[in-house]
Amino acid sequence: MSNKMWGGRFTERPDAIMEEINVSIDVDRHLHAQDIRASKAHAAMLAAQGIITENDAKNIADGLDTILSEIGEGRFTFKRALEDIHMNVESRLAELIGPAAGRLHTARSRNDQVATDFRLYVRDVIDATDAALAAFQQVLAERALQHAATVMPGFTHLQTAQPVTFGHHLLAYVEMAARDRGRFADARKRLNESPLGAAALAGTSFPIDRDLTAKALGFDRPMANSLDAVSDRDFVLETLAAAAIAAMHLSRFAEELVIWTSPLVGLVRLSDKFTTGSSIMPQKRNPDAAELVRAKTGRVIGALTGLLIVMKGLPLAYQKDMQEDKQGAMEAFEALSLSIRAMTGMVADLVPEEARMEVAAGEGYATATDLADWLVRTLKMPFREAHHVTGRIVAKASEAGVALHLLPLSQLQAAEPRITAQVLDVLSVQASVKSRTSYGGTAPKNVLAQAKAWLKRLEKERKLG
Secondary structure, eight states, rough: OTTTTTGGGGSSSSOOOHHHHHHHHHGGGGGGGHHHHHHHHHHHHHHHHHHHOOOHHHHHHHHHHHHHHHTTTTTTOOGGGGOOOOHHHHHHHHHGGGGGGGGTTOOOHHHHHHHHHHHHEEEEEEEEHHHHHHHHHHHHHHHHHTTTEEEEEEEETTTEEEEEEEEEHHHHHHHHHHHHHHHHHHHHHOOEEEOOOOOOTTSSOOOOOOOHHHHHHHHSSSOHHHHHHHHHHHHHHHHHHHHHHHHHHHHHHHHHHHTSSSTTTTTTOOOEGBBOOOOSSSTTOOOOOHHHHHHHHHHHHHHHHHHHHHTTTTOOOOGGGGGGGGGHHHHHHHHHHHHHHHHHHHHHHOOHHHHHHHHHHTTTTTTHHHHHHHHHHOOOOOHHHHHHHHHHHHHHHHHHHHHHGGGOOOHHHHOOOTOGGGGGGGOOOHHHHHHHHSTOOOOOOHHHHHHHHHHHHHEEEEEEE
């Protein structure tokens, strides 16, 4: 017995292995809401164009609403023998309304149907991701406002470099998240064209109105080329690329939390809510949430790489290879969503060890650049010469085992006789961060202004909806 959906040409059932490799319902069942929405728009357009009757269109819409309710309530039986979400919905629709269900597929193909469904799905993912990233920015900016003057070490090469404020460090991730949101928004703009009506690959001879279905589904316009419409997966790739960069940003922050929470470093603490214990070592508090965020980045980047490999050798138009476009992408989007929410929770939860941060900010002669800058400003010394003088002074402090601001003035003057006691005013970590007033710098007043600006911007976004 052949498949009743496409079996007119076939007289035998597919081999069991063929059925197993061909089936996609386990994955594309997640497109059920988008599939039903697109089918309702298609049926309404067919009726408006006089291709099917208004009565058939109403019955189709009512039946589709019933199916949506059944799925939502867990009463729908997905059948693997029907391959995919489209055939499962159409089969159930036929059970509900009879032969009129067969008219729904007029002037469309599963090729443009799945392309439409997946675009709607990815668009929904983008909107949800943008909201999650905005919430992440919100908590980062709120914590930055609280810690605009909390001094911590700034690092290059993971070595103490110059003092910064904790608020400044947090705001760096606000900026990263803003770029992430921009990339998702750009992907959404290019995504927002409708493939529906492209049919299998060549369009259709029926007098359809593709502008009508595009508008009904919230697309800006129909796609202009039917071959491209059914075979394009750029919208998935671009969204995965944005997701991969966002996941990489989260992973960088997660790595810092893993380092900072180590007792050897001790810059921040996480509560029980975002840590776990050990089955054998009762003293352990492991930053597992951060470690898992770090690891899930591989899942997101892997999905992007996997789909690029699937698409790279495909001639126009649709190929069955494209059935592999969904599982990796869906898993990647879910991994990113979970990671954003976990990082948002950890930022809200963490407690900076302010005293330890301040001590660490001064370790490694972190205010050496402030000394060099003082030599340039006060003694009009060329910076390169000031760099060398400062290097000699740091060597003296290192030999004596003391911080720069504790080195006797006589030792400073041995390296440069014109140095006065005034220099001691710039060598503390508090003075260092306070002096970094250039735009984008770590000065507490800068951080306060930037945090407030971000909170105001995010509030405006919320009001605009």
